[in-house]
Amino acid sequence: MHYFLRAIRDAIKSWPLLLAAFLCSAGVASLWGANIAALFPIIEVTLNGESLQDWNTRRIDQARERIAAADREEESLRGRLASGTGDAKAAQHALDTLTLSRRADEAVLSASQQLGPWLDRFLPTDPFTTVLWVVGFVVASTFLKHVLLLTSTMLVAWVAMNISRDIRLKVFDKALAVDRQQFMRHGSAGFMAQVTGTSEMLANGLTAVFGGAVTEPLKIMACLAGAFCISWQLTLACLTLAPAVGFMMVWLNRRIRRVSKNILTRSLGFHHVLLEAFNNVLTVQAYTMEDFERERFRSCTRDMLKIGMRHGFYFALANPITEVLGIGMVATSIAVGAWLVINQQTEIFGITMTERPMTVPGIMVFFGMLIGASDPVRKLSGVITGVNVGVVGAQALYPLLDTPSTLHEPADPRPLPRPHREIRFEHVSFSYDGIDTVLDDVSVSIGFGERVAIVGPNGGGKSTLVNLVCRFYDPTKGRVTIDGVPLTEVALRDLRGRIAMVTQQTELFNESILYNIRYGRWDATEEEIIEAARKAHAHEFIADFPEGYRTMVGPNGFRLSGGQRQRIALARAFLRDAEILVLDEATSQIDAESERLIHEALASHVSNRTVIMITHRASTLELADSILHVDHGKVTKRPARQAAAA
Numbered sequence: 133m134h135y136f137l138r139a140i141r142d143a144i145k146s147w148p149l150l151l152a153a154f155l156c157s158a159g160v161a162s163l164w165g166a167n168i169a170a171l172f173p174i175i176e177v178t179l180n181g182e183s184l185q186d187w188n189t190r191r192i193d194q195a196r197e198r199i200a201a202a203d204r205e206e207e208s209l210r211g212r213l214a215s216g217t218g219d220a221k222a223a224q225h226a227l228d229t230l231t232l233s234r235r236a237d238e239a240v241l242s243a244s245q246q247l248g249p250w251l252d253r254f255l256p257t258d259p260f261t262t263v264l265w266v267v268g269f270v271v272a273s274t275f276l277k278h279v280l281l282l283t284s285t286m287l288v289a290w291v292a293m294n295i296s297r298d299i300r301l302k303v304f305d306k307a308l309a310v311d312r313q314q315f316m317r318h319g320s321a322g323f324m325a326q327v328t329g330t331s332e333m334l335a336n337g338l339t340a341v342f343g344g345a346v347t348e349p350l351k352i353m354a355c356l357a358g359a360f361c362i363s364w365q366l367t368l369a370c371l372t373l374a375p376a377v378g379f380m381m382v383w384l385n386r387r388i389r390r391v392s393k394n395i396l397t398r399s400l401g402f403h404h405v406l407l408e409a410f411n412n413v414l415t416v417q418a419y420t421m422e423d424f425e426r427e428r429f430r431s432c433t434r435d436m437l438k439i440g441m442r443h444g445f446y447f448a449l450a451n452p453i454t455e456v457l458g459i460g461m462v463a464t465s466i467a468v469g470a471w472l473v474i475n476q477q478t479e480i481f482g483i484t485m486t487e488r489p490m491t492v493p494g495i496m497v498f499f500g501m502l503i504g505a506s507d508p509v510r511k512l513s514g515v516i517t518g519v520n521v522g523v524v525g526a527q528a529l530y531p532l533l534d535t536p537s538t539l540h541e542p543a544d545p546r547p548l549p550r551p552h553r554e555i556r557f558e559h560v561s562f563s564y565d566g567i568d569t570v571l572d573d574v575s576v577s578i579g580f581g582e583r584v585a586i587v588g589p590n591g592g593g594k595s596t597l598v599n600l601v602c603r604f605y606d607p608t609k610g611r612v613t614i615d616g617v618p619l620t621e622v623a624l625r626d627l628r629g630r631i632a633m634v635t636q637q638t639e640l641f642n643e644s645i646l647y648n649i650r651y652g653r654w655d656a657t658e659e660e661i662i663e664a665a666r667k668a669h670a671h672e673f674i675a676d677f678p679e680g681y682r683t684m685v686g687p688n689g690f691r692l693s694g695g696q697r698q699r700i701a702l703a704r705a706f707l708r709d710a711e712i713l714v715l716d717e718a719t720s721q722i723d724a725e726s727e728r729l730i731h732e733a734l735a736s737h738v739s740n741r742t743v744i745m746i747t748h749r750a751s752t753l754e755l756a757d758s759i760l761h762v763d764h765g766k767v768t769k770r771p772a773r774q775a776a777a778a
């Protein structure tokens with residue numbers, strides 16, 4: 133729950149909007165009660181054919197008469213008590229009842245006397261015109277109520293949607309900021325589910341809190357307050373079912389929370405299966421695994437369906453449970469109230485319900501008030517379920533947002549000379565999982581301007597070595613330094629700003645070729661982009677496209693061949709003009725002739741740059757000054773010529 137409270141605290145930062153929404157809600161609630169209370173004068177006036185002024189005067193007269201009668205009776209009772217005749221206990225009881233009823237009459241007298249001048253001033257004296265006025269009031273106040281309701285709903289929706297957007301932005305930022313290990317733990321599917329479904333759940337919860345959790349109880353309170361004014365005892369009697377319903381709601385809350393949590397877990401699995409099948413669609417089709425994937429997806433959706441039905445059931449159950457309370461209130465009030473009115477009694481089972489016997493219009497307004505309270509009670513069930521869903525959403529989102537990245541940005545980053553002189557591994561050991569050692573006590577240095585080829589068997593640790601230079605991970609032991617400054621003390625932005633990287637799995641955006649190359653340096657001119665493309669021997673094939681550099685490459689560049697994609701990625705790296713160029717099998721898919729040409733371009737481009745190339749190709753080795761042999765975590769460095777001779 134405390135995560136959801138955090139979301140509420142975040143929402144409260146937009147307090148001016150929420151305050152406005154709250155005031156609108158208060159207006160809605162009071163108009164809700166006022167509309168029902170307006171029935172009273174309608175009934176009173178139509179039944180008696182008199183104006184409100186007459187009615188008020190009559191009420192004053194009746195109250196005065198009752199007070200005078202009470203005075204007389206009180207005098208006689210006191211006399212009886214003083215003389216000691218009759219049952220002293222009964223006389224005392226009658227005296228107490230009389231005092232109560234007298235107090236009520238005095239209140240009515242005072243209220244009616246105060247109301248009198250207002251009625252004279254503002255309301256017509258003709259009964260039918262009065263009815264029209266009251267009808268007009270009901271229509272106008274209903275209209276106003278809906279304007280306020282709309283405003284309040286929009287304000288709350290604005291706040292909730294902004295919070296949900298805010299959370300989405302935070303999840304997105306988090307996905308980009310966490311270290312790779314953390315990212316892989318949740319995966320693209322996990323982050324996607326959080327950005328879409330879970331944020332939505334939280335937004336729904338917040339809308340429920342600020343929308344319904346304020347308006348509906350306010351409406352209930354407005355109506356119950358009206359009912360209390362008529363008879364607090366009778367109102368309390370009508371609320372006898374409330375504790376039982378409250379207990380049921382607590383039970384239901386727990387169930388809904390558990391089911392919502394289940395839905396969330398299943399939805400993560402669902403996103404996972406979906407993304408995997410779509411991302412690997414070629415493999416699925418090539419290996420005719422469509423049926424298998426279909427079954428996997430069907431099984432996920434079947435699970436979702438089952439759990440969704442359970443969720444739907446509990447959601448639907450909330451309605452009847454709360455409605456039992458509403459109907460229970462109304463039924464009790466009708467039964468008890470009708471008995472009191474028909475028998476003109478003030479007590480039931482010896483408990484005083486009203487000071488005076490109730491009138492028909494009085495009990496009608498009382499019924500109206502309870503019916504008015506029962507509708508928001510019913511709606512409150514939706515609010516309660518909404519809050520539960522929000523609680524589950526918050527419980528999934530906030531821990532993710534709180535996950536710290538293991539890559540700490542230094543509080544006081546140290547500057548690096550430009551260009552650097554040396555990258556050095558000092559007794560570096562590394563393990564991804566804390567069990568298998570991928571790099572074992574590596575000490576090696578790469579000077580500025582050096583062209584280093586990294587070779588070795590698959591899984592030997594070549595990519596890991598490069599990942600440590602880019603600081604995608606920190607070493608488990610030892611340190612990587614640039615000119616003696618540990619990478620952990622350099623701002624990540626500064627470090628990565630000096631590196632251009634081309635990986636084996638070329639990553640392209642579903643945009644134009646121009647956009648994809650420019651990704652290397654956003655302020656590059658078109659001439660610079662074309663120049664970089666020429667160096668990467670990409671210009672020729674780009675120029676052949678009808679739309680040239682404006683050609684859209686499709687999702688992940690699927691409209692291009694593997695070799696074309698690699699050349700665009702190379703052009704991007706050339707354009708970046710960084711002092712460290714990292715090529716992880718960057719030309720593996722490029723034909724031999726183009727590769728030779730690229731190497732020529734590379735030879736001229738890489739002068740005055742440090743180049744780290746992971747390769748299996750002998751042709752690439754020709755470019756290298758030295759060779760790092762990485763095998764089972766051990767790294768040895770040799771000059772290229774010596775390596776070639778060996």
Ligand code: ADP
Nearest residue numbers: 564565570588589590591592593594595596597
């Ligand atoms: P190479 O590039 O030489 O083929 P890598 O550096 O990619 O090898 O991998 C070295 C070892 O680390 C391999 O055994 C691989 O299974 C493991 N490994 C690579 N990446 C991860 C990762 N993200 N989590 C866990 N283990 C990994």
